[in-house]
Amino acid sequence: MSAYGDTVPIAAQAAQGALALLRTSGEGTLELLARIFSRPRALLEAPGHTVVHGWILPGPAGAESGAGKIDEVLVSVYRAPRSYTGEEGADISCHGGSAAAAAILESLRGAGFRDALPGEFTFRAFMNGKLDLTRAESVMELVSAKTQGGLERAVRRLSGLLEQEIRQIREKLLEVVSAAELYLDYSEDEIEVSPDEAAGRLPRREEAEEALRRLRALAASYRREQIYREGALAVIAGRPNAGKSSLFNALLNEDRSIVTGTPGTTRDWIEASLSLEGIPLRLADTAGIREIPASPGESREEAETLGIERSRELIKEADIILYVVDGSAGLTPEDGNFIRLRGEKLIPLWNKTDVREPADEVRRGYPRLVAVSARTGRGMEELCGALAGALKDFPDISGGEELFPAGLGTRRQKDLTEKAADALEEALAMADREEPLDMTAPLLREALHYLGEITGEVSPADILETMFSRFCLGK
Ligand SMILES: Nc1nc2c(ncn2[C@@H]2O[C@H](COP(=O)(O)OP(=O)(O)OP(=O)(O)O)[C@@H](O)[C@H]2O)c(=O)[nH]1
Ligand SMILES: [Mg+2]
Known part of the structure; x- marks a missing residue:
């Protein structure tokens, strides 16, 4: 049975486009690969970090005769420990299209490679000390990043910044x-004892408090990172016919949501993504909220x-309500x-200023009111400014x-940070x-342990496997 944690040669397709990339790694990789390569000696003698040109052949038998070539390839050779995984390995770039890569993979299997499990290359890199868990996880984040902001932030963690942040708290x-x-x-008579310590309290209490403050702040950074990754949710709400869909379209600069003069036009909510001053935003248009007179049997109502129920749910979830x-x-x-x-997280908008301006008393009553016209575009810039301002004022963001x-990139990291903080707070x-120190000390050790789990210093094997199995193939 294949499993994470062994070192046998593995192979997987890692990329496909005009060219495709297959990745191999493990003890004896080059030996195996040479069996299906047109220039076995060149491959076996190649130093690490060099590229060998040749052909992949259908199977070991073909290697001698050179018959039935599969594809012309470039093989990048890596010698242990100077590779992504820390093992001996080779990246094979072949011609794009699924047929060539699939045939090469089949030939690799025939030569003795086993199919890599999801995330197994990164798993091996972690096991060989090439990266800690926070960096391994950031590889996955990087691959799945949907926004520029999300990508930049994953790269910070990939470069080891989070690992450093955690190490500082750990120290x-x-x-x-x-x-x-x-x-x-x-x-007590062997070491000098401060009055605090003599009373059984915590030595180095200030450091402990400082560590706790930092842990809480670090835990809070998860939300910020999540917003950068997935976008903050801004929900456009209001009574039917107020012009919500018109504003949604105006903000997106395209006709996405249906606009009519009949109240109750939008039924199901529509979501679109945009970026405001580098912060990604999920903008949702919702059904207008009103009390509907009950008239059973009428499907329209x-x-x-149902649309109104969804609007209410979305409003609850919203980070910002327009x-x-x-x-x-x-x-x-x-x-x-x-x-x-709704207080702070709501920006009140007065739409249709082309028809009527808000009266002075309305403006006085609602100082944050932004007056716009979705029809003429008036006030839209001010609206974008107000939105960006609200985003930046987010305690979560700033x-x-x-x-x-x-900051923290994954739920796992956040949960462990919180557990560490809870243990320390209890201590x-x-x-x-x-209470006597021998009761408190285990909690301190527990907090330290959780921090070690974040970086992977003390992570149990089964947890590691579950984590890496969520990666994609070839990573
Ligand atoms: N004069 C004027 N009319 C507007 C403006 N914005 C929207 N309208 C009109 O108001 C009507 C309703 O617009 P919608 O955008 O569909 O309003 P809505 O809030 O999405 O309505 P529901 O989906 O039914 O809740 C349409 O006839 C729009 O053309 C505006 O700034 N000025
Ligand atoms: Mg609408």
């Missing part, structure tokens, strides 16, 4: 743990009712209530960037209650 914590251990190992007031109808008490309830420019609370 702080280590000071606390080693002071505690020292203290537990020696009796059922669809609208609430559109139908300027031609004026501000209703319902509008007023809605705006007041927080902790100086302290943790890389501090116990110290406050003057």
